[in-house]
Amino acid sequence: MSDEQHRGSSDDRSQSDKVPSSDQVSDRWTQGPDVSQQAKQRPQSGAEGSGAHCSGEKNDDAETLRERQRLTQMEMMDRWVGGVLTEQRRTRRWKLFFRLMLLAIVLISLTTMLYRVFLAEPTASLPTQRHLALVEVHGVITSDAPANAERIIKGLNRAWSSSGATAVVLHIDSPGGSPVQSQRIYAEIMRLRDQGDKPIIAVIEDIGASGAYYIASAADSIVASRASLVGSIGVIYSGFGFQEAINQIGIERRVMTAGENKAFLDPFQPLDDGVADFWQSVLTQTHEQFIDDVKAGRGERLSDSPEVFSGLIWSGEQALALGLVDELASLEQVARDQVGDAEWENYTPSLDPFERLTRRFTQTAAEVLGLQHTHAPLRFQAQ
Template identity: 70%
Template sequence: MSDDWRRSDADGYQSPADQSPADRPAPGRSDHDRWTQGPDVAAYTDEAASVGAAGDDAETLRERQRLAQVEMMDRWIGGVLTEQRRSRRWKLFFRFMTLFLILALVATVVYNVFWAPAGDSSTLQRHLGVVEVNGVIASDAPANAERIIRGLNRAWDSDNTEAVVLHIDSPGGSPVQSQRIYAEIMRLREQGDKPILAVIEDIGASGAYYIASAADEIIASPASLVGSIGVIYAGFGFQDAISRIGVERRVMTAGENKAFLDPFQPLDDDAEAFWQGVLTQTHQQFIDDVRAGRGDRLSDRPEIFSGLVWSGEQGLELGLVDQMGSLEEVARAHVGEASWEDYTPRLDPFDRLTRRFTQVAASVLGLQAPNSPLRYQAQ
């Protein structure tokens, strides 16, 4: 036996050969295993040894040490599992918060696009109160009397609107819808609280010009189309076509003239004269209202009321338009900057989708027809 080995024996160290089976390390276990050695294990070992009885033998002390190590492992594993659960809960929390923020953002965008009322009357900055008149004017179209009138009153009632502006880009449409809007504009205009202006974009003709004529001023671009002060009815006569293909038309009415506009029956002279009288009377209503709205600004040239469409520059010479300009120029003239708020009520998205689908289907099937056969509409 070497001197090193003797020194080890003198220090109380035993070689593996001299160790008893209970003292030898378990197979596959390193003497430097971090799970069974180290300061934590030593602490638990010391604790176990310290609580042992004075007369405990070596086997009992080893068992206490093993139990202390097992307890330490249980505590460590429990701590790891607790930390994993805590980390998992935080991950779920952040995922739910992210999902909530995304849904809130989407809901805000959808609300602002489809349901939020246009034109916030609480806006402190002075601005123009704009009401959009886009497309055909009809009861079943976005440019209907109820919607435009509601927008007009909303803009009129706002304390911070410098002027109410009808922003028009329409070929016209229903006489009744146009007359309703015209009457409301004239009612507000008579109150004299703030000016009502009509700004025409590409086209403001027929029923759209009917509406514009009620405003205090009409502004258009030089290339805008204005006028078309007239009434139109358009139909077809198929009586010869159905006879050629052998189709019998069966119509029953109560009232001898109830079906006088039936396209499958000939239009006799009396029915034509009667219908022409309706058109003439409706046209005269149009003329009278335009004259009432425009006053002495209108030229006395008779062709103004012939149904012709004029450019904005020609309309200025005829008194149909007051000045050349755009919405931005009008805003700068009244509030010093291009600032305006849209007071047009939002469309119900489901109603808009249904209306669009119905219009497309009717157009494809050839069933699209106006509610009224008379139109204030440029052709």
């Protein structure tokens, strides 16, 4: 190809490049160098902007997530700290409670000790004016009850030694109790009675039966109300036999003793005739002691009726006819007869508050459980 032909073809190609296409001719807004330049730059700048926008959104989401995590951690930390503080406050409260309890126990013990030392026995301030010296025998007579031999005997001696007392009054309201405790009190009353310094009068309120009447029989005279219950001169032992029940349940009873009769009152073993006869002899001998002491105290005032010692309990009027009491009267009438006025002083040793509380709790628990509140298997006690 010649140079002229080559230049011609080159010119034709350059001119053909300069001729716009049909789309470009129809859209006049796309013509021009500026528009073409902007068109070339727009997609690039749009892509860059879209990428930056997406990147910004991602950065914002990550920051929000981190902030939420931080807030969640702070909330969990606050809850943990709050729980620790609550537990510490609870622990401090319990520590304070136990310290206060310990302090209360110490104070009660100290108060009880001071009470016993300075207030329990005010012997230095015994009244000197004329009066009845009262000693109370209330409730069941046992070693671990308020009506125990040691306490009543102490009250008797204090009342006897009072210069202003014209008479010593046993104020009785008891169904009886332990034979041993009753015998101890009886012996002390008889000892004081033999001294003959002042009369000893037994005043029976609602009931003076069995061991309580044992005590009353040692007095110089016995006074009761018409409706008082008096007597029940007898001895009782009560128990249960469970040998049939234990066989039905299928329980094996294992008892080992040294001495063939050591477990003769075991409620899970049958009571044979020999054991029953022996135990009846014990009851009979104790009953004879009771009868002999009542006769020694009452003397010829007692009726010859065999029913007097049969264990029956009588009203005050019936007891008067049988010689079990000497007079139907009240404590106020006795005081007027002896002093001229209803004046008396109580010489029964006081129980300290702590001991009274524990005794009341023990008695209540025994009553709820249906347990006999006595250590003695035999009882001078009305049923």
